[in-house]
Amino acid sequence: xxxxxxxxxxxxxxxxxxxxxxxxxxxxxxxxxxxxxxxxxxxxxxxxxxxxxxxxxxxxxxxxxxxxxxxxxxxxxxxxxxxxxxxxxxxxxxxxxxxxxxxxxxxxxxxxxxxxxxxxxxxxxxxxxxxxxxxxxxxxxxxxxxxxxxxxxxxxxxxxxxxxxxxxxxxxxxxxxxxxxxxxxxxxxxxxxxxxxxxxxxxxxxxxxxxxxxxxxxxxxxxxxxxxxxxxxxxxxxxxxxxxxxxxxxxxxxxxxxxxxxxxxxxxxxxxxxxxxxxxxxxxxxxxxxxxxxxxxxxxxxxxxxxxxxxxxxxxxx
Amino acid sequence: xxxxxxxxxxxxxxxxxxxxxxxxxxxxxxxxxxxxxxxxxxxxxxxxxxxxxxxxxxxxxxxxxxxxxxxxxxxxxxxxxxxxxxxxxxxxxxxxxxxxxxxxxxxxxxxxxxxxxxxxxxxxxxxxxxxxxxxxxxxxxxxxxxxxxxxxxxxxxxxxxxxxxxxxxxxxxxxxxxxxxxxxxxxxxxxxxxxxxxxxxxxxxxxxxxxxxxxxxxxxxxxxxxxxxxxxxxxxxxxxxxxxxxxxxxxxxxxxxxxxxxxxxxxxxxxxxxxxxxxxxxxxxxxxxxxxxxxxxxxxxxxxxxxxxxxxxxxxxxxxxxx
Numbered sequence: 001x002x003x004x005x006x007x008x009x010x011x012x013x014x015x016x017x018x019x020x021x022x023x024x025x026x027x028x029x030x031x032x033x034x035x036x037x038x039x040x041x042x043x044x045x046x047x048x049x050x051x052x053x054x055x056x057x058x059x060x061x062x063x064x065x066x067x068x069x070x071x072x073x074x075x076x077x078x079x080x081x082x083x084x085x086x087x088x089x090x091x092x093x094x095x096x097x098x099x100x101x102x103x104x105x106x107x108x109x110x111x112x113x114x115x116x117x118x119x120x121x122x123x124x125x126x127x128x129x130x131x132x133x134x135x136x137x138x139x140x141x142x143x144x145x146x147x148x149x150x151x152x153x154x155x156x157x158x159x160x161x162x163x164x165x166x167x168x169x170x171x172x173x174x175x176x177x178x179x180x181x182x183x184x185x186x187x188x189x190x191x192x193x194x195x196x197x198x199x200x201x202x203x204x205x206x207x208x209x210x211x212x213x214x215x216x217x218x219x220x221x222x223x224x225x226x227x228x229x230x231x232x233x234x235x236x237x238x239x240x241x242x243x244x245x246x247x248x249x250x251x252x253x254x255x256x257x258x259x260x261x262x263x264x265x266x267x268x269x270x271x272x273x274x275x276x277x278x279x280x281x282x283x284x285x286x287x288x289x290x291x292x293x294x295x296x297x298x299x300x301x302x303x304x305x306x307x308x309x310x311x312x313x314x315x316x317x318x
Numbered sequence: 319x320x321x322x323x324x325x326x327x328x329x330x331x332x333x334x335x336x337x338x339x340x341x342x343x344x345x346x347x348x349x350x351x352x353x354x355x356x357x358x359x360x361x362x363x364x365x366x367x368x369x370x371x372x373x374x375x376x377x378x379x380x381x382x383x384x385x386x387x388x389x390x391x392x393x394x395x396x397x398x399x400x401x402x403x404x405x406x407x408x409x410x411x412x413x414x415x416x417x418x419x420x421x422x423x424x425x426x427x428x429x430x431x432x433x434x435x436x437x438x439x440x441x442x443x444x445x446x447x448x449x450x451x452x453x454x455x456x457x458x459x460x461x462x463x464x465x466x467x468x469x470x471x472x473x474x475x476x477x478x479x480x481x482x483x484x485x486x487x488x489x490x491x492x493x494x495x496x497x498x499x500x501x502x503x504x505x506x507x508x509x510x511x512x513x514x515x516x517x518x519x520x521x522x523x524x525x526x527x528x529x530x531x532x533x534x535x536x537x538x539x540x541x542x543x544x545x546x547x548x549x550x551x552x553x554x555x556x557x558x559x560x561x562x563x564x565x566x567x568x569x570x571x572x573x574x575x576x577x578x579x580x581x582x583x584x585x586x587x588x589x590x591x592x593x594x595x596x597x598x599x600x601x602x603x604x605x606x607x608x609x610x611x612x613x614x615x616x617x618x619x620x621x622x623x624x625x626x627x628x629x630x631x632x633x634x635x636x637x638x639x640x641x
Binding site for chain 2 (some may be wrong): 252259288
């Protein structure tokens, strides 16, 4: 195992020559992308969901341009405009389409920035977990024996505990902060990827192309990440999609409980938590709208993920 | 079988030891208990004295062994807030949580299984599509937000059900429970529904998959050939075959319900262990936090152990795996 590439980078990023070597991987990759696109377009439900995903990612990226107000800029916020219901006109004549919060912040702007925070935390955590889990799963399948047993027993152990509980314990023990939330999410999610990759890799290892690569004297690292990995992609894509959704939901839950992200970068979860304080007073818009946005995001990603599962499931391929 | 049980037991003990070490290092060694126990203007001599009396001047390994020794005797310190044994405080709150979790579990079966059967016997129909999309919606709904919406609709707008607290409890079979009084039951509805919703979605999916895997089997064809009615086939023959996996998974999901009870109890101010841990985190009540983590981890280790043992009893193939 001396040729092992460093785990975090090796799993997620393919070397540039990944496809060219065996020849089949590049062609396969193209046909897979085509199959995914065709499969999503074939289902109206999935097409709409994919469109919503693209739209929301665009809104998150464009938040600084799209938002009517910079919610972090205290000079732009007017305390006279606090607690205004949706469609109100503010002190300086500006219109608050989704109302304002208790500090007089424009809800729409706060939500756009919150979406940005939620998405970036969810994507970062999901991709890191994918990298770590993939690397460990491949190593387990390749090495076998004691290393395999050690990694897989750890996976079983992790999967025996609910995500939210482990993340909560980690944050309680090690303190809060954006990176700690991301690390906690990676820590609870890598196991799903590791199990899926190991299963797929064990099937692939028995095939002739791996034997051929071995006979060519290629290093373990090269065989694992350049040849095996591209062929283990289908389950990874499905689980990756669903885990990003689950990371976003988990972060929102942790932030709602007050042990997630710091209040300086309010995510959607924190916005909802703020709205919860005034919900019983009938000021519904501070929690309903951010919640709907969070729901739309998680639901759209899950619908796409569900469709991907149907498209990429080898049992359903005719 | 004996070897398997022993191996799994050792594994469980190892995990518990590891957790206790991490919790100890995280909470006791990195943080400074003196900061919390002493007032900021305490003199150096006072600090020394308290530090010695707590054993904080001893080497870390000694402190850890001492911590483990106390923990094994059920002593995880006194709560700063309640001024009682932390373990006692937790066990007092546990029945309320279990009551909520069990109700949610039953609800998820009563609603989830029929819907899953319905979707499963009509694959790719409009009914199936609708139920399956609803189930994705069910587990996409952020648990905490969904609870807030339940409060907004049923408590604030319609005024049908109370939004917070456990209500009046009565005694049923010698246990204090909300099941015993009308008021208690009314308080139980919203939190239980909130907790159950994601599980309902899961049970629907499991049931549907089970039905679709069972329907093409020979014994179903045989039952059809015998002229049995379709409802008898679905509710007796198919049902028998899918209940085993569902019940097994629910055993595991029981744990996840306890985890999500933290969220539900926070929203509905339900006086269980979940609300206790969040309150304790906010109040920096470390002994309770530590006790909660260790009690819950122990509980999970026991649940997982039981599930594994059950599997290996039912399916000898699972025993063959190397440790």
